[in-house]
Amino acid sequence: MTPSRPTVSPAARALLERSAEIHDLQNAAALLSWDRQTMMPPGGHAGRGRQLATLAAIVHERWTDPGFADAVEALAAEAPPPGSDEAALVRLSRRALRQATAVPVDLVKALALATSEAQRVWVDARERADAAAFAGPLAEVIRLRREEADALGWTEHRYDALHDTYEPGSSKARLDAVFGPLRQRLAALIERVRDHASDVDDGPLRVPLAPAAQEAFVRQVAADLGYDFGRGRLDPTVHPFCQAVGPGDVRITTRYAERFLPTALFGTMHEAGHALYEQGFREEDLGTPLGTFASLGVHESQSRLWENHVGRGLPFWEGRYAALRAAFPGAFDDVPLERFVRAVNRVAPSFIRVEADEVTYPLHVILRYELEVALLDGDLAAADLSGAWNEGMRDLLGVTPPDDAQGCLQDVHWSMGAFGYFPTYALGSMMSAQLWEAIRRDRPDLDDEVREGRFAPLLAWLREHVHAPGARYEPDDLLRRATGAPLEADAYLRHLTAKVDALIDAPADA
């Protein structure tokens, strides 16, 4: 689907050329953002905020150029057959155009500046565990995002306008329908675990390991899964993320906790899963509206699949435990394999979302979802966030964060204005379980392959069914094509239940 493809019509070519220019600008902005989170010195903040605001304004200017809409409608007038690339191009372009043109340029600029400022303040507030310091910038971001939601338009709930930009076709009504029962089922699961929590000892994971040795190990793991370092890189950061900054350049980040290997290990597998998705788009789609992710939920399904279904599984460690022991001489000699795997699967309520176990994880998401709906509705003031957060943690997980850094300041998202984003994490976890069941059906030897470190067949399945299609299909459509069913929570709950059963049924750690 490149502009130079000979079969492409003049209308499609004009559209692709405009898309490619926007894509270049978005990639430039992505690099500025990556740099800010990995490399930029403190003095760079004010200038970087300005630069991102300027790029955002130009992207907006390009979208709202009447020639863009003309190009889309010219292609639509050719009536491309349903299911064709051209039809997908029209659908995706119309959607992007609608979102971009609905928002006035002044609001675009104001949001870029406000979120730059909020991120700067958030870093500092988080360091000092001081939610009050963050309340002002957060309130401003909320105010502007509310304006943006109204500009985008909505029918049932203002939240839908923002959430839909991350998860096409999803809505607050759908989330409520999914999260309500999920919350109850998880509460029951956690109740079962609670009596047995002390049976699982994650002490073996809480040994000091030099960050440099951790980095060497996780780098090898990422490469073995299939992450192409010739088209990416791995750097340390405060809040790990994966960021494509161009075709052929998809970067991942992680952080190293000196006394807790899983932070870097599963964090890297998680981000590598995201990156494998982006490295798996069709080359000819890159720079076009087709060569991108279907939704953030689908994106998260890929990270969760590699992190949880591969990385926390017994087969993976049966194949890699010797390498782990060799990478950290002495550290795991007295820890039997089965005990290590139990430790990395320990279920226990905790404070930090990105370090939460698989069973309690969705409750962290549900908390954020409920709070951001309240913030956006004005039912909760930014100044009252800390209290509401801690109350929610007590209700949902039975724990109270010791401070705001381990509470409402732990995530970068709201400082970036990303309201409506968190639910995609839970949706992605659900998708990953559904995909995993489908893969097992298609590949009965999957466990053996993973055990032997042969990840290529698994990656090939994902490439074919999830990565290569890019944004051609809406998430539910993609999932139906890949698994035979639209998104549902059953596979996810089966997976979590099996996990809890395994922990409870095994003998307690000494």
Add this chain to the structure above:
Amino acid sequence: MTPSRPTVSPAARALLERSAEIHDLQNAAALLSWDRQTMMPPGGHAGRGRQLATLAAIVHERWTDPGFADAVEALAAEAPPPGSDEAALVRLSRRALRQATAVPVDLVKALALATSEAQRVWVDARERADAAAFAGPLAEVIRLRREEADALGWTEHRYDALHDTYEPGSSKARLDAVFGPLRQRLAALIERVRDHASDVDDGPLRVPLAPAAQEAFVRQVAADLGYDFGRGRLDPTVHPFCQAVGPGDVRITTRYAERFLPTALFGTMHEAGHALYEQGFREEDLGTPLGTFASLGVHESQSRLWENHVGRGLPFWEGRYAALRAAFPGAFDDVPLERFVRAVNRVAPSFIRVEADEVTYPLHVILRYELEVALLDGDLAAADLSGAWNEGMRDLLGVTPPDDAQGCLQDVHWSMGAFGYFPTYALGSMMSAQLWEAIRRDRPDLDDEVREGRFAPLLAWLREHVHAPGARYEPDDLLRRATGAPLEADAYLRHLTAKVDALIDAPADA
């Protein structure tokens, strides 16, 4: 001179706002370029080239927007008094506007793409020491730059059009007038040294030192000179450079030769000198046409001053030799201070410009100058560059490079299309000597201050006379204000002659 300054007229404000937007785009491009040379994986090249071309085209679009010229002329119509910031703003904007609008956008895009490609090929060709592989992309860059020179316009020589973009007010005629006599005087100096070259032994510098220890040492040196790491960073790269990527973010790079400390040490002092200049612009000028360097020659005068006049001087090492010995335990214990200083001042013809001694250095520049004039005129074909280079090295320096990597492929400049740039290195060296004499007149205790590591007074002098003015004055005007005289080579030749005298007069190393 910020747009929000209350005394700024509406015309000036409109102009500054347009300038600030272009400045943001240029900074974004600068970061993309910095990243390409320090961080980017190989797979990123094609996309990065496209992104830079897109940004260049938008910058061009902004310059050529009729509103820009209108804003300049509206301010000019206010007839700001000569010497005022507003008058400088009109002068600088007219100049930038003339340069930007003279070149058709297609040529701007073609140059961005061709130089991206040429840089990619150059890296590879240099690695394989294969000039032939680089000839094609180089020829294409030359062809486009020739077109650009003609579009910019020139009267005496096509070279002037390009050279003037780096060194306002300079020309081929002026360079010939300066370089001709300089070449002769240097030949005589080198003749004097030749018989004594074996008297100076740089063996003490050719000991293996761990790159990590080198990095720690040079990082401390840069910080001590006054380089602000809170507004910059230091990274390894193939071809070291200094790059501002925003107000408050001026980055430097260096490279580490395991068996030759001066590469990283003086390289870092050199780039830190550049960065001190950019970190010394007035805060209120940043993002305006005033808050930038007067010329590349002036820029180079700052790097050379810190590298050579400070860093290779006896006082500097009298103050820092103990720290050097402590940083590299054992490596310099048997090397007396005076012998170390003689070693870092050794004069001997060599292959690599950036590692050349101070006396032979300008001849490396003159070689490049003569070759690039011939390439641009069509008197020399890109395919014949390697032969002409080696012949020139024999004529000027009496040595023949063993391969193209140490010959015509050693510098990045031509792959970036930077024809007319090299002479600014020699001009800058001349300026640095002239400034140094002026500083010594103003500060009789300069040697003591340098010996004691008190660089603040020196930096304050440079801030006042060179940095703070930014681009307000043309280079000759700036130099006259700072030193009382326009640029001349006398101070430079006095400095080099004294250097040679010191080497010859001292007893030979054992």
